[in-house]
């Protein structure tokens with residue numbers, strides 16, 4: 001039987017009668033992205049009376065493909081899987097529809113379950129399979145701020161390990177909203193690529209999966225790119241949000257713009273107060289340890305601010321300011337008598353403000369511990385549950401100098417289900433209380449992004465396990481409204497990066513990929529797609545010159561957490577502090593465009609020296625380029641603007657000549673005489 005074809009002026013899509021994708025060609029370039037045809041197009045995981053997991057693949061059952069006008073419909077009337085006693089066929093129908101829409105193919109999956117013994121747990125569809133980009137292409141994956149993997153068919157996972165030990169490590173898979181910060185990914189070369197997006201504004205938990213298929217030889221290896229949905233569907237019908245797969249011309253920037261155009265339909269980045277927009281960085285210190293020890297008291301807060309202010313940083317973050325200590329007795333946040341009591345905390349916050357500083361108070365917004373008052377009252381009900389019915393907990397043990405804690409403690413932070421009114425009320429109430437203490441900024445840890453777990457507590461208000469975090473933006477917005485009602489100058493911050501999850505926040509402290517230099521880090525991916533969001537560095541533990549220089553170019557605000565949040569910046573060597581001070585002076589002197597403008601990656605410029613790391617910024621009135629020389633040798637500043645306008649390069653010691661010294665940083669601003 002012949003294959004089914006959809007074609008318009010942009011692309012050609014072909015599906016076999018057996019329901020496999022055999023061709024996806026960009027007609028402008030002639031590139032067919034399906035290089036290994038005939039691989040599976042979908043996969044389903046079913047739960048039955050016996051097993052949480054039963055694998056359904058196309059090989060187990062018949063299907064039908066029909067052409068209905070401008071679309072193809074693949075129907076699997078009854079799903080079947082292999083159980084220990086043979087093939088079991090269940091009354092679950094799956095339908096996968098694809099239509100062309102300009103240069104994109106749009107895929108919609110529907111499932112109808114008529115079998116009360118069955119729950120549809122996972123749906124992998126469409127699996128864009130058999131993709132084998134040329135070796136000079138890369139995979140762009142939105143893990144945290146961004147990950148770029150060169151030649152993914154060769155570099156994703158370890159072929160040797162796979163075969164020797166049967167260990168499958170050959171995938172990238174993260175949850176959105178979780179460590180996946182956006183709902184798009186793709187493979188791109190310099191001129192074209194393949195864009196994949198789950199157009200799903202529901203905030204339901206979705207997995208972004210990129211997997212390497214191993215052929216008999218490396219030449220037969222290919223990629224599978226897929227969004228995995230978790231309907232948790234018992235009897236009834238479920239329809240997935242559309243998945244867009246678009247082979248198009250342009251590099252990854254074109255993919256980023258395509259995603260942003262879709263995201264603009266439902267995501268609106270916040271407008272931070274001016275002091276956050278111009279924020280060069282902040283300093284974080286723990287006042288009380290998880291295991292009880294006091295590191296500082298409230299009377300030390302002005303000293304902590306003075307230490308930060310010495311290098312030009314005015315915002316101090318206070319962690320462990322409550323009696324339980326950091327990452328303990330959550331969410332019981334009351335002032336600590338041993339640290340100086342409520343009056344002492346308020347008085348010292350005021351002292352910082354009078355000295356020109358600002359104070360941010362820490363609040364964990366997604367996790368609790370069993371030893372809190374809140375847990376005793378609500379913990380059992382509010383806890384997220386895994387598929388086994390256990391509380392979903394993360395382990396955070398702060399060891400201190402001991403061996404007993406790291407070797408014998410598992411300090412559990414139990415994830416609260418954000419759908420629960422008790423938790424939502426607790427968080428808005430805590431926000432109110434922290435504002436009453438006089439804080440300039442409230443830190444709602446983790447509310448913006450990670451985690452994005454599924455919750456299997458059937459007593460919770462969410463209809464499906466994948467909807468545990470759909471209230472995360474609204475909860476953040478409720479807290480934001482409280483702060484902004486008190487004063488528009490008050491700010492809200494969070495941890496992790498997520499396009500939708502960051503809407504309630506003025507800035508975020510990231511964790512993971514993309515905020516470091518080199519390797520597979522590619523923070524450009526999120527920075528370019530959502531340049532409005534203000535992101536800090538990861539923990540700066542001490543005199544980390546290279547990371548500070550990298551941050552200046554990427555626009556990551558400096559997050560000093562010296563000695564892993566245990567000391568103010570005054571504990572770094574004086575020469576580093578002097579250097580940091582000069583850098584921050586340079587940055588704030590050129591706040592427009594480097595702090596206030598828009599990160600545009602390499603738009604408008606060309607860097608002719610690949611040893612340099614350079615990024616461009618644009619504001620209404622200015623264009624500028626930030627550059628760092630990460631090498632140990634001086635490097636020619638061979639950077640030109642596309643319109644030929646001259647740049648004046650300024651470093652921390654004034655104008656920079658034709659060479660940028662080793663580890664040097666410079667800002668190039670368009671010369672006024674050049675017509676800017």
Ligand SMILES: [Zn+2]
Nearest residue numbers: 417455457460
């Ligand atoms: Zn729940």
